[in-house]
Amino acid sequence: MAHAVVEERPLHMGLPISHGKLAMWLFLVTEIMFFTGLIGTYIVLRNGSKYWATPEQVHLIEWIGALNTFVLICSSLTVVLAHSAIARGDVKTTALYIAITLALGGVFLVIKAVEYKSKFEHKVLPGQIRYDRYDAEVSRSTNPDGIQYRRNVRNLLAEMLEGKEGHAAVTGPVKEKCQRIYDEIKSQESKPAGSAKAAEEQVKKISEEVQHLVHEHPELHLPYIIPYGNMWASCYFVMTGFHALHVLGGLVVFVIILIKAGIGSLEVQHSSFIELTGLYWHFVDIVWIFLFPLLYLV
Amino acid sequence: MAEAPDAERHGPSLRAYFYVYGALAVFTAVSFLANIGVRHHVINNFTSFTIILAVAVCKALLVAVFFMHLLLDWKRVYILIIPALVLGPMLVIVLLPDIVMAWHYATATMVP
Numbered sequence: 349m350a351h352a353v354v355e356e357r358p359l360h361m362g363l364p365i366s367h368g369k370l371a372m373w374l375f376l377v378t379e380i381m382f383f384t385g386l387i388g389t390y391i392v393l394r395n396g397s398k399y400w401a402t403p404e405q406v407h408l409i410e411w412i413g414a415l416n417t418f419v420l421i422c423s424s425l426t427v428v429l430a431h432s433a434i435a436r437g438d439v440k441t442t443a444l445y446i447a448i449t450l451a452l453g454g455v456f457l458v459i460k461a462v463e464y465k466s467k468f469e470h471k472v473l474p475g476q477i478r479y480d481r482y483d484a485e486v487s488r489s490t491n492p493d494g495i496q497y498r499r500n501v502r503n504l505l506a507e508m509l510e511g512k513e514g515h516a517a518v519t520g521p522v523k524e525k526c527q528r529i530y531d532e533i534k535s536q537e538s539k540p541a542g543s544a545k546a547a548e549e550q551v552k553k554i555s556e557e558v559q560h561l562v563h564e565h566p567e568l569h570l571p572y573i574i575p576y577g578n579m580w581a582s583c584y585f586v587m588t589g590f591h592a593l594h595v596l597g598g599l600v601v602f603v604i605i606l607i608k609a610g611i612g613s614l615e616v617q618h619s620s621f622i623e624l625t626g627l628y629w630h631f632v633d634i635v636w637i638f639l640f641p642l643l644y645l646v
Numbered sequence: 647m648a649e650a651p652d653a654e655r656h657g658p659s660l661r662a663y664f665y666v667y668g669a670l671a672v673f674t675a676v677s678f679l680a681n682i683g684v685r686h687h688v689i690n691n692f693t694s695f696t697i698i699l700a701v702a703v704c705k706a707l708l709v710a711v712f713f714m715h716l717l718l719d720w721k722r723v724y725i726l727i728i729p730a731l732v733l734g735p736m737l738v739i740v741l742l743p744d745i746v747m748a749w750h751y752a753t754a755t756m757v758p
Contacts, residue, residue, distance in 0.1 A: 365722045373723045377730045384734030391738055396745040414678045418671060425667040428713050432660060623715075630713045637705045641698045645681040 372624045383635050390583045399575030406472045413644035416459050420633045423452035427626040437616040443609035450602040477577035484547035494551035505530040516567040594632045601625050666712045677701040
């Protein structure tokens with residue numbers, strides 16, 4: 349009597365993936381937790397704050413963020429194309445795609461550097477924003493931020509209207525606008541608001557009018573309140589800074605791959621190495637996919 | 647643990663990669679346009695927020711599923727990814743009652 353032969357599948361411990369891929373996914377899982385911590389902190393701080401800085405107030409330009417998103421998307425495509433090429437044994441094409449990815453990563457960092465430069469020029473830096481609260485309730489504090497701000501703007505406007513040295517000359521319609529804000533401040537100061545909320549609204553109104561004026565006439569060096577600006581700057585630099593460091597780390601690996609290709613040691617067996625590098629790079633792309641709307645849009 | 651070589655597989659086709667790339671570019675434009683829409687009062691804040699969030703999630707899924715090959719590898723690595731995806735949002739959720747909701751509650755009930 350014939351017996352059916354049942355072949356037992358060999359037992360295999362652990363996950364059915366290569367050591368390299370397992371290590372990379374474990375690393376990416378720690379990275380998910382790392383960036384979730386940063387992004388989560390931002391979400392909690394933002395929603396737990398009474399006001400929050402708008403992109404205009406902190407000199408963020410949406411289309412530049414969108415451009416950087418597009419650059420990273422392009423680089424994600426070129427990485428998968430490089431992996432596809434090395435799997436076919438086409439080293440030359442692989443090197444070409446990796447070089448394009450390296451260039452795109454470089455473009456991303458250059459754009460980021462331009463943005464950082466703008467923040468430094470406008471002093472939108474952690475702890476450097478002088479006025480970042482509308483607080484104007486005199487009963488709770490002898491010298492709240494909002495009251496100090498309003499007094500400072502009133503003095504600056506008075507000097508401008510008098511034509512004192514050190515200020516941009518104001519004439520015609522600009523002078524009229526300055527005079528209107530000055531009169532508004534004097535009116536507010538003569539009739540204190542009845543509640544803390546009303547006092548904040550008064551200061552907010554002055555700050556918004558000044559911001560509008562400075563936007564139209566950048567030569568006027570008048571300050572405006574960036575609500576919770578110091579906290580915003582801390583979050584912005586920590587989140588985008590760590591992300592940029594990750595981009596830089598990816599670029600270092602791309603340079604190593606290109607050196608290998610240059611000396612002729614890049615071969616088809618490096619397919620796994622390029623796939624793992626791609627996994628890391630795509631993760632960096634996913635992080636930016638969430639940072640872009642959080643910081644620039646929502 | 648013995649080395650477990652990946653099974654022979656071919657992954658998404660080049661055409662699929664280009665389709666995903668196109669979709670990602672279109673999605674980026676959609677979120678940018680939603681932002682412009684809310685600035686010009688064409689749509690409200692909530693609609694814009696919903697669109698932008700949905701677009702971000704779709705983009706992340708496309709990258710993960712196609713570019714990171716989770717279409718093929720999900721059954722092999724989900725045990726690593728799911729705990730992180732659960733713990734991450736929990737980190738935010740546990741902070742909400744004290745830091746976000748309490749503040750809004752205090753404001754709503756504050757005597758003017």
